[in-house]
Amino acid sequence: MNETHAPEGQSAAKISCRGVTKAFGSKRVLTGVDLDVNVGESMVIIGGSGTGKSVTIKCILGLIRHDTGSIKIDGQEVNSLNTREREEINRKFGMLFQGGALFDSLPVWENVAFGLLHARKVPRRRARDMAVEKLAMVGLGPDVGRLSPAELSGGMQKRVALARAIATEPEIIFFDEPTTGLDPIMADVINNLIVEITRKLGATALSITHDMASVRKIADKVAMIYGGKIIWSGSIKEIDRSGNPYVEQFIHGRADGPIQMQVRRL
Amino acid sequence: MKLDLRLNPLALIGRAFLSSLSSAGRLFFFTVESITHCVRPPFFSRLLLNQIIEIGYYSLPVVGLTGIFAGMVLALQSHTGFSRFAAESAIPNVVALSITRELGPVLAGLMVAGRVGAAMAAEIGTMRVTEQIDALKTLSTNPFKYLIVPRLLAGLITLPFLVLVADIIGIMGGYLVGVYKLDFNATAYLDNTWDFLEPMDVISGLVKAAVFGFLIALMGCYHGFNSKGGAQGVGAATTNAVVSGAILVLVFNYVITEAFFSR
Ligand SMILES: Nc1ncnc2c1ncn2[C@@H]1O[C@H](COP(=O)(O)OP(=O)(O)O)[C@@H](O)[C@H]1O
Numbered sequence: 018m019n020e021t022h023a024p025e026g027q028s029a030a031k032i033s034c035r036g037v038t039k040a041f042g043s044k045r046v047l048t049g050v051d052l053d054v055n056v057g058e059s060m061v062i063i064g065g066s067g068t069g070k071s072v073t074i075k076c077i078l079g080l081i082r083h084d085t086g087s088i089k090i091d092g093q094e095v096n097s098l099n100t101r102e103r104e105e106i107n108r109k110f111g112m113l114f115q116g117g118a119l120f121d122s123l124p125v126w127e128n129v130a131f132g133l134l135h136a137r138k139v140p141r142r143r144a145r146d147m148a149v150e151k152l153a154m155v156g157l158g159p160d161v162g163r164l165s166p167a168e169l170s171g172g173m174q175k176r177v178a179l180a181r182a183i184a185t186e187p188e189i190i191f192f193d194e195p196t197t198g199l200d201p202i203m204a205d206v207i208n209n210l211i212v213e214i215t216r217k218l219g220a221t222a223l224s225i226t227h228d229m230a231s232v233r234k235i236a237d238k239v240a241m242i243y244g245g246k247i248i249w250s251g252s253i254k255e256i257d258r259s260g261n262p263y264v265e266q267f268i269h270g271r272a273d274g275p276i277q278m279q280v281r282r283l
Numbered sequence: 284m285k286l287d288l289r290l291n292p293l294a295l296i297g298r299a300f301l302s303s304l305s306s307a308g309r310l311f312f313f314t315v316e317s318i319t320h321c322v323r324p325p326f327f328s329r330l331l332l333n334q335i336i337e338i339g340y341y342s343l344p345v346v347g348l349t350g351i352f353a354g355m356v357l358a359l360q361s362h363t364g365f366s367r368f369a370a371e372s373a374i375p376n377v378v379a380l381s382i383t384r385e386l387g388p389v390l391a392g393l394m395v396a397g398r399v400g401a402a403m404a405a406e407i408g409t410m411r412v413t414e415q416i417d418a419l420k421t422l423s424t425n426p427f428k429y430l431i432v433p434r435l436l437a438g439l440i441t442l443p444f445l446v447l448v449a450d451i452i453g454i455m456g457g458y459l460v461g462v463y464k465l466d467f468n469a470t471a472y473l474d475n476t477w478d479f480l481e482p483m484d485v486i487s488g489l490v491k492a493a494v495f496g497f498l499i500a501l502m503g504c505y506h507g508f509n510s511k512g513g514a515q516g517v518g519a520a521t522t523n524a525v526v527s528g529a530i531l532v533l534v535f536n537y538v539i540t541e542a543f544f545s546r
């Protein structure tokens with residue numbers, strides 16, 4: 018296998034994973050993920066469905082406990098943290114979930130303001146104003162704030178989820194398949210928002226997608242995951258001449274190649 | 284081979300034993316973690332208030348209805364029995380005792396297990412499978428504090444009040460049947476009720492209620508929190524919450540009765 022490790026930019030690494038493994042029962046999902054994301058960089062992980070992309074960022078976020086290996090955030094090893102310290106670290110994060118994961122018991126504005134209200138203890142009136150501001154950043158009017166998430170279309174839900182992810186102006190933002198399930202135009206709107214907002218906040222971004230249009234728009238660097246490992250990583254400019262058959266098959270969306278879809282085997 | 288193993292009764296028993304051990308362990312740690320979060324700040328008092336209204340206020344009709352019919356039927360049935368010994372004057376007291384010690388807390392507990400336990404499991408379970416609980420964590424909010432603690436405390440605080448209401452309405456039900464159907468003298472019925480009712484009868488019922496409220500909420504939260512696998516998983520969690528809540532109500536009813544009244 019043509020293995021290329023992430024570049025060794027140790028000093029500036031915002032997120033650094035070494036040999037991260039995770040198995041669910043007998044199913045080994047991650048078999049040794051090495052990944053570095055530098056400050057201010059936008060890293061995109063590509064890979065087929067079910068290859069462990071979401072599991073990777075959930076390990077980094079501490080939502081799933083990885084089995085072995087090391088994950089460092091700003092140089093701090095997360096394995097040894099207690100719940101309190103973990104919550105402290107999570108303040109640096111914003112996360113856009115694959116399915117939005119909006120709180121359906123709360124109106125839209127309170128979803129957006131959630132981190133401000135509860136983690137930052139911003140007073141309600143002020144938090145509401147800030148939420149309206151953030152909604153405007155993703156192109157939604159203040160009247161949307163009063164609606165419940167169930168009343169929104171898919172594209173609007175994604176935008177609200179995006180507004181929630183950025184509301185506390187996090188240092189690191191995670192985007193899990195931000196454009197999946199959207200029409201191409203809405204997908205492009207979301208891509209533009211991601212680029213614009215991460216620039217504006219000067220945030221480090223780690224995204225997941227299998228949408229190549231999205232990759233070309235938002236990535237500074239790309240890492241490809243296959244078989245529970247990062248098998249290639251490099252800058253977006255290099256992706257078309259990676260020389261890696263897995264990457265080539267993926268970016269051209271070909272059914273035949275080294276990656277075999279397990280359609281017949283169980 | 285696999286089939287053999289499944290049909291082997293020893294293997295079946297062994298597997299059931301192991302899985303019940305591990306779920307007992309998980310429930311234990313869940314309970315301990317919940318309780319430690321009950322006493323450590325920050326507290327979400329708004330959410331606690333919401334839950335108290337949700338559990339308490341909206342359960343009033345159900346609890347009132349079960350109370351009044353339980354009281355009425357008690358009066359009727361004990362009349363059948365006691366009239367054979369010409370001991371009708373004991374009816375008011377029997378009604379009051381049965382309601383305050385047993386039927387009030389148990390019936391209210393069972394109704395609340397159905398209404399509230401199910402709702403908690405369904406809501407928290409849906410939040411689990413749609414990643415809303417993960418979202419809470421990424422927003423630096425502890426799901427135990429935000430979701431579990433308000434519900435457990437609300438159950439603990441609210442159920443005694445509901446049971447007090449059930450007690451009063453149940454005794455009133457007995458009174459209505461006693462006076463309007465069994466031709467008791469109204470003041471004599473009430474005198475007979477109060478004269479033999481001791482504070483301990485009511486207090487034991489309220490202690491039961493607090494324990495039931497906590498257990499029902501615990502079952503709803505636990506099964507919801509650990510649900511997985513989409514709509515079906517949430518459905519299973521809801522069923523488990525109601526069934527285990529109801530069983531725990533009955534088991535602890537016996538345990539607490541034993542603790543209070545057996546010498
Ligand atoms: N909580 C879990 N329990 C068991 N298996 C899981 C869990 N989460 C993910 N998996 C499995 O891990 C694999 C990778 O999942 P995921 O990271 O969500 O894929 P994707 O790359 O599409 O985001 C899948 O096969 C999935 O079944």
Ligand SMILES: [Mg+2]
Binds near residue numbers: 070071072193194
């Ligand atoms: Mg995924």
